[in-house]
Amino acid sequence: MSAHPIRMAGIDKSFGPVRANRAASLDVAPGEIHALVGENGAGKSTLMKILGGLVEPDAGTVEVNGRDVTGWSTSDAIANGVGVVHQHFMLVPTLTVAENVVLGNEPRRGMLFDRTRALTDVNALIQKTGLVVPADRRVSELSVGEAQRVEILKTLYRGAKILILDEPTAVLSPPDVRELWTVLRKLRDDGGTIVLITHRLDEVIDISDTITVMRAGATVGRMTTSETTPAEIAKAMVGRDVALSVPGRETISGPGATADRPSSAAGALLLEVRDLSVSDSRRIRVVDGVTFSIRAGEVLGIAGVEGNGQTEIVEAIAGLRDIAAGSVVVSGHDVTRATVKDRRAAGIAHVPEDRHRRGLILEYSIAENLVLGAQDEFSKRGSLDGARIDAHAREQIAKFDVRPSTPAPAARTLSGGNQQKVVIAREMGRSFTVLLAAQPTRGVDVGAIEFIHRQIREARDAGKAILLVSAELNEVLALADTVAVMYRGKFAVTMPASDATPEVLGPYMTGGNSRDAA
Amino acid sequence: MNPFDFITQTLRIAVPYLFAASGGLVAERAGIVSLTLEGFMLSGAFSATLGSYYSGSAVIGVLAGAAGGLLFGLLHGIATVRFRADQVVSGIAVNLLVIGLTQVILMLLFDSSSNSPRVEGFQAGLSGFGDPLVWMGLASVPVVAFLLYRTPFGLRIQAAGEHPEAAASVGINVRFVRYVAVAISGVLAGLGGVYLALDQHQFTNNMTAGRGFIAIAAVIFGRWNPWLAGGACLLFATAETLQIQLQGVGGIPSQFIGMIPYVLTIVALAGLMGRAVAPAALGRAED
Numbered sequence: 161m162s163a164h165p166i167r168m169a170g171i172d173k174s175f176g177p178v179r180a181n182r183a184a185s186l187d188v189a190p191g192e193i194h195a196l197v198g199e200n201g202a203g204k205s206t207l208m209k210i211l212g213g214l215v216e217p218d219a220g221t222v223e224v225n226g227r228d229v230t231g232w233s234t235s236d237a238i239a240n241g242v243g244v245v246h247q248h249f250m251l252v253p254t255l256t257v258a259e260n261v262v263l264g265n266e267p268r269r270g271m272l273f274d275r276t277r278a279l280t281d282v283n284a285l286i287q288k289t290g291l292v293v294p295a296d297r298r299v300s301e302l303s304v305g306e307a308q309r310v311e312i313l314k315t316l317y318r319g320a321k322i323l324i325l326d327e328p329t330a331v332l333s334p335p336d337v338r339e340l341w342t343v344l345r346k347l348r349d350d351g352g353t354i355v356l357i358t359h360r361l362d363e364v365i366d367i368s369d370t371i372t373v374m375r376a377g378a379t380v381g382r383m384t385t386s387e388t389t390p391a392e393i394a395k396a397m398v399g400r401d402v403a404l405s406v407p408g409r410e411t412i413s414g415p416g417a418t419a420d421r422p423s424s425a426a427g428a429l430l431l432e433v434r435d436l437s438v439s440d441s442r443r444i445r446v447v448d449g450v451t452f453s454i455r456a457g458e459v460l461g462i463a464g465v466e467g468n469g470q471t472e473i474v475e476a477i478a479g480l481r482d483i484a485a486g487s488v489v490v491s492g493h494d495v496t497r498a499t500v501k502d503r504r505a506a507g508i509a510h511v512p513e514d515r516h517r518r519g520l521i522l523e524y525s526i527a528e529n530l531v532l533g534a535q536d537e538f539s540k541r542g543s544l545d546g547a548r549i550d551a552h553a554r555e556q557i558a559k560f561d562v563r564p565s566t567p568a569p570a571a572r573t574l575s576g577g578n579q580q581k582v583v584i585a586r587e588m589g590r591s592f593t594v595l596l597a598a599q600p601t602r603g604v605d606v607g608a609i610e611f612i613h614r615q616i617r618e619a620r621d622a623g624k625a626i627l628l629v630s631a632e633l634n635e636v637l638a639l640a641d642t643v644a645v646m647y648r649g650k651f652a653v654t655m656p657a658s659d660a661t662p663e664v665l666g667p668y669m670t671g672g673n674s675r676d677a678a
Numbered sequence: 679m680n681p682f683d684f685i686t687q688t689l690r691i692a693v694p695y696l697f698a699a700s701g702g703l704v705a706e707r708a709g710i711v712s713l714t715l716e717g718f719m720l721s722g723a724f725s726a727t728l729g730s731y732y733s734g735s736a737v738i739g740v741l742a743g744a745a746g747g748l749l750f751g752l753l754h755g756i757a758t759v760r761f762r763a764d765q766v767v768s769g770i771a772v773n774l775l776v777i778g779l780t781q782v783i784l785m786l787l788f789d790s791s792s793n794s795p796r797v798e799g800f801q802a803g804l805s806g807f808g809d810p811l812v813w814m815g816l817a818s819v820p821v822v823a824f825l826l827y828r829t830p831f832g833l834r835i836q837a838a839g840e841h842p843e844a845a846a847s848v849g850i851n852v853r854f855v856r857y858v859a860v861a862i863s864g865v866l867a868g869l870g871g872v873y874l875a876l877d878q879h880q881f882t883n884n885m886t887a888g889r890g891f892i893a894i895a896a897v898i899f900g901r902w903n904p905w906l907a908g909g910a911c912l913l914f915a916t917a918e919t920l921q922i923q924l925q926g927v928g929g930i931p932s933q934f935i936g937m938i939p940y941v942l943t944i945v946a947l948a949g950l951m952g953r954a955v956a957p958a959a960l961g962r963a964e965d
Contacts, residue, residue, distance in 0.1 A: 234847065238848070238849055244847070246847065249844075250841070250848075251841065252836065252840045252841045252844050252845070253840060253841070253958070254836060254957075255833065255837065255840070259833055260844075263834070263837055263844075263845070263848050263850070264834070264845070264848035264849050264850050265848070266830035266833060268830060271829060272828050272829060273828055273829050273830045273832070273833055314848070
């Protein structure tokens with residue numbers, strides 16, 4: 161059979177005024193792992209939603225295995241062997257692995273749900289694919305890596321031959337990623353076709369056979385992986401040359417990866433955290449006696465699989481979460497019990513990990529977002545001083561390269577990268593001594609990553625103390641002077657960045673090494 | 679009073695709670711807030727009275743009552759699933775609507791602001807266990823447990839209440855599941871009201887007197903598990919029996935004794951706060 165598994169041509173799709181896809185195309189040959197790459201908002205997810213039957217295209221054709229299926233439904237797609245592994249897990253936490261896998265196609269005995277057969281079937285599938293998960297365990301008790309295996313099992317149980325994975329590695333530790341690659345290669349070798357959405361270039365090089373690049377809703381290139389380079393892919397994605405500030409793995413472990421980093425002089429202690437413990441709403445210790453300090457001109461990077469206490473540690477220092485035990489000292493002032501406002505006055509700037517929840521008020525304009533928390537400084541006799549707020553906004557927009565470059569648009573209308581620049585501008589555009597940067601480049605495109613990394617480096621060179629938390633190990637390695645890996649609320653290991661590589665840190669991220677082994 | 683009588687009285691008092699809590703549990707597990715139970719019960723009680731009055735048959739009364747509960751269940755379903763109305767607001771509206779409607783129709787048909795004429799009920803016998811509704815009420819808990827945990831549809835109800843997007847992504851029609859769940863809750867809670875009306879052989883104004891809300895408390899106290907919720911109903915019914923038996927015992931003012939079931943409800947709920955395990959998508963419209 162020579163028909164291509166997937167052939168999409170001339171796809172147009174608009175959501176209101178936003179054109180998500182314009183004449184986009186995708187052509188995937190049988191038995192390949194195909195990477196679909198592009199900046200945020202390039203239209204990758206929309207294109208895959210159209211393929212998976214979640215969204216109907218305005219124009220264009222979708223062919224699967226040579227048959228025109230344009231505008232089909234989710235159930236049609238499932239029935240015809242197209243399975244989507246969503247970026248956000250589509251699992252019911254209170255049900256077991258087996259129940260989640262069979263949900264919607266439950267084996268029956270008469271009118272009853274045949275739980276025994278569900279277990280047998282799922283276990284057989286686990287045996288066959290090597291996606292090892294305890295089938296009778298509740299999904300809420302699984303690790304992130306295991307949960308993702310359940311997602312893949314779900315699609316395979318429904319007979320998927322074409323597997324679409326949307327940013328599957330975003331939440332995985334390096335060993336989990338390697339295991340995922342093994343499984344995907346095996347699926348491909350068994351005759352499956354795989355489309356992988358990602359914006360990590362090292363992954364594209366690692367795993368894919370062919371690449372389709374999207375930019376601004378359109379398909380701008382199709383390449384063979386073995387014949388291209390990360391720089392070429394990045395250029396196609398952005399439309400110009402990009403300095404890859406998150407280097408591929410081959411450069412990170414080689415010499416010179418830390419060459420642009422001046423040796424951090426022993427500056428003054430700006431942030432001291434002692435025996436910090438934080439409990440969550442269920443009174444479980446999520447940060448458990450963590451101690452560290454950061455000097456002026458130093459970047460401490462916290463790596464680790466998400467959900468090991470990184471969020472809580474940052475929020476506790478920022479004053480957004482109660483501290484159960486321990487102390488936080490900024491430039492010699494104990495702020496353990498201080499309000500958020502007092503902490504900011506003491507010199508803490510905070511770039512929160514979730515810009516929609518903590519970073520911005522989406523309905524407010526760029527200018528208003530830029531003065532959040534500093535309203536007092538921008539008011540006159542109790543009312544806001546519009547002229548000064550506007551002038552301030554213009555200044556910051558120019559300095560931090562926010563686009564569109566006018567103060568009036570609501571934050572909601574900006575792209576992810578520009579929203580993040582607004583947050584960065586507010587937090588780093590005022591005087592501060594300690595920067596808490598949580599996932600500062602999450603979901604932003606290559607160009608914005610480059611910009612944000614430059615801001616962080618400049619702040620370090622200006623003698624600020626920086627706490628960087630990132631799920632992107634490469635980002636931590638590229639920016640930090642000292643690297644800590646967080647696992648189950650503790651620092652599993654702390655080492656100079658010059659000694660750290662993904663291979664060294666990987667095991668700590670999954671609890672493989674104990675502290676003594678370091 | 680001998681222990682046997684105490685137990686049978688407790689079970690009879692528990693019947694409307696068991697019906698309503700079982701129904702509420704199905705709706706809540708599917709993600710629909712069940713503040714409506716009071717209204718469903720009252721509409722069931724009133725419809726049963728009408729059915730029995732005009733047909734002279736208690737069985738027709740039961741069917742009419744179930745239909746009354748179903749009607750308002752679907753109304754709540756249309757408001758919250760189809761039109762994505764706030765589930766709490768819709769719930770309150772349903773309750774107020776039923777109270778008002780029953781009063782108006784009571785006045786129109788029977789020219790009374792307080793009660794209907796006497797209607798046919800079941801021959802309950804001395805213990806009350808001649809009434810088939812007692813047995814149905816006791817059976818509602820295992821039936822709902824069976825539905826939730828042993829049938830494919832039960833699995834889908836749980837998925838719709840915990841993670842509707844996940845359910846939709848595997849081709850489950852979440853709206854349909856929620857409609858059916860809220861319809862089931864209307865019928866079951868309606869039957870709870872039917873029992874009240876036919877047991878007293880008449881409808882009296884606002885005769886459910888907050889039982890629907892106690893049933894919600896039982897669902898929460900039972901942590902959305904049918905067996906535990908059934909246990910909570912029995913606990914509340916025990917307190918009520920105790921209250922009835924203690925009336926007239928000297929020394930304690932009757933007002934304090936009257937509070938027992940309600941104080942117990944508050945204590946039971948307060949003791950559980952902080953580790954609630956409500957369905958994750960409870961009250962959230964599907965999109």
